[in-house]
Amino acid sequence: MGKKKVAVIGGGPGGYVAAIRAAQLGGEVTLIEKNKLGGTCLNVGCIPTKALLHASEFLNCAREAADYGIQLDVKSVNWSAVQKKKASVVAKLVGGVTGLMKANKIRVINGTASFAGPKKLNIEQQGKVSEEAFDSIIIAAGSVPAIPPIPGLKDNPRCIDSTGALSLENIPKKMTVIGGGVIGVELASVYHTFGTEIQIVEALPAILPNMDGELAQILRKRMEKQGIKIMTDSRVVSIEEKGSMAIVEVEKDGKKQKIETEIVLVAVGRRASTESLNLDKAGIRSEKGKILTDDHLMTNVPDVYAIGDCLGKVMLAHTASAQGEIAAENIMGHEAVYDERTCPSCIYTELEFAGVGLTEEQAKAAKIDYQAGRFPMMANGKSLIMNGGEGMIKVLLGKEYKEILGVHILAPRATDMIGECALAIGMEATAEDVEAVIHAHPTVSEALREAVMAADKHAIHIFEK
Ligand code: FAD
Numbered sequence: 001m002g003k004k005k006v007a008v009i010g011g012g013p014g015g016y017v018a019a020i021r022a023a024q025l026g027g028e029v030t031l032i033e034k035n036k037l038g039g040t041c042l043n044v045g046c047i048p049t050k051a052l053l054h055a056s057e058f059l060n061c062a063r064e065a066a067d068y069g070i071q072l073d074v075k076s077v078n079w080s081a082v083q084k085k086k087a088s089v090v091a092k093l094v095g096g097v098t099g100l101m102k103a104n105k106i107r108v109i110n111g112t113a114s115f116a117g118p119k120k121l122n123i124e125q126q127g128k129v130s131e132e133a134f135d136s137i138i139i140a141a142g143s144v145p146a147i148p149p150i151p152g153l154k155d156n157p158r159c160i161d162s163t164g165a166l167s168l169e170n171i172p173k174k175m176t177v178i179g180g181g182v183i184g185v186e187l188a189s190v191y192h193t194f195g196t197e198i199q200i201v202e203a204l205p206a207i208l209p210n211m212d213g214e215l216a217q218i219l220r221k222r223m224e225k226q227g228i229k230i231m232t233d234s235r236v237v238s239i240e241e242k243g244s245m246a247i248v249e250v251e252k253d254g255k256k257q258k259i260e261t262e263i264v265l266v267a268v269g270r271r272a273s274t275e276s277l278n279l280d281k282a283g284i285r286s287e288k289g290k291i292l293t294d295d296h297l298m299t300n301v302p303d304v305y306a307i308g309d310c311l312g313k314v315m316l317a318h319t320a321s322a323q324g325e326i327a328a329e330n331i332m333g334h335e336a337v338y339d340e341r342t343c344p345s346c347i348y349t350e351l352e353f354a355g356v357g358l359t360e361e362q363a364k365a366a367k368i369d370y371q372a373g374r375f376p377m378m379a380n381g382k383s384l385i386m387n388g389g390e391g392m393i394k395v396l397l398g399k400e401y402k403e404i405l406g407v408h409i410l411a412p413r414a415t416d417m418i419g420e421c422a423l424a425i426g427m428e429a430t431a432e433d434v435e436a437v438i439h440a441h442p443t444v445s446e447a448l449r450e451a452v453m454a455a456d457k458h459a460i461h462i463f464e465k
């Protein structure tokens, strides 16, 4: 029997990982990418954002060093050098993916794919279209920024999305950010550190509405203390261009106010990018552009799978990659099921914020009997050394079995520590299991064990009656 012919549409962290896994398992894989390998994540998402955040950390460190009696005089910021460094990191990683494609003998086509039938694709390359049949297809077409229907926003040169914000030619003096979600908060953090006056306008009552509310509120207060202005429960009514500025009209509690700004960053979420795929031709079911799958990630059409942002659910690179491996394994005759419980959410602000499992809001809504433990980072030596002890770890345990239901960390290195918590949830660990593990001292991670102990009512380094 010949090799199974697998096509992957899209070369982002979903698609390229799926292609590698299918090739590892013996598939003859073709990956079709219309733009650049690495997708949103490597080119205009995770990596460039984190490169800019890393650059901004140097300024934060220089400022905080004074607290230790070290005067670091930052002479200037060479913004084009910051952009150049960011671009070089991106190029290296994209080059790495290209190398992996070659090493795994994956045929990469630089073109646009659309369905010609259930297992047939039209592939357009420089105006020429060819039709090709495959045994299985994985759709990993990703997402694009959502554009809200705000009068004056569309085609306004003052209004940009995250892609525009990652490659601004100059550091703006004033920026209004519509949306206090992950992109809004991370990019506000970057530009604020570089000196931009920031105003965030969020429609809901809190920023980062999908994260643990109590910790999000602590982060909000910290950002406000640093000088970032945040309006919640607020709606942008209109945007007007006025010379080199934009006038953003915002409504809060029935009152309207005008904000003059240089740049408007629109960060109100992303939507599945599926219009060009001609899903109907293959009879693939979708809802408002989001492809529907079962928990094996198969669509309603046998042998056609969909993964990552184009499902329109959790839009994270590691989710897309995890789903890519699962879809490839199912296609290649193994059985794998996507399990969301261990998927962490991370926000790479200067004080990092990460969570996995249930938030307290979700536990309450689901009427789950839980007990919560909180450990303030002030009581953790390493955090005190690093940033004065800001932040908190919150752990939720099931009341009956004391299993770990959720962990939420606002602390230095939160995004690295969340892996242990995801493992605990995946292995259905109880408080006792985590407490039995000796955590090194002095580390931020020992606060995690203490937070579990706090939820179990016997933390050592805090006193609670
Ligand atoms: P994508 O990465 O979007 O890749 C889809 C690919 O498919 C694209 O390259 C596209 O060109 C291609 N394509 C689409 N249609 C076709 C077609 N018809 N034919 C051929 N090719 C096609 N996530 C994190 O986990 N951590 C982060 O820190 C993080 N930071 C982010 C920062 C920003 C500013 C943004 C915008 C996103 C960030 N994300 C982050 C989200 C992350 O980038 C996405 O979740 C991830 O890239 C999704 O992977 P994907 O493979 O599903 O889609």
Ligand code: NAD
Pocket: 148, 178, 179, 180, 181, 182, 183, 184, 186, 201, 202, 203, 204, 207, 208, 209, 234, 235, 236, 267, 268, 269, 270, 314, 315, 316, 345, 346, 347, 348
């Ligand atoms: P998001 O869903 O995280 O946040 C969008 C925010 O905009 C929400 O708080 C929402 O209430 C608000 N909003 C919606 N319409 C609004 C309006 N008209 N006016 C004011 N506020 C409005 O989306 P995002 O920040 O655009 O990010 C898109 C995706 O990219 C997310 O799904 C996220 O997972 C991913 N991402 C992840 C990371 C990371 O993992 N660190 C970083 C950036 C982006």
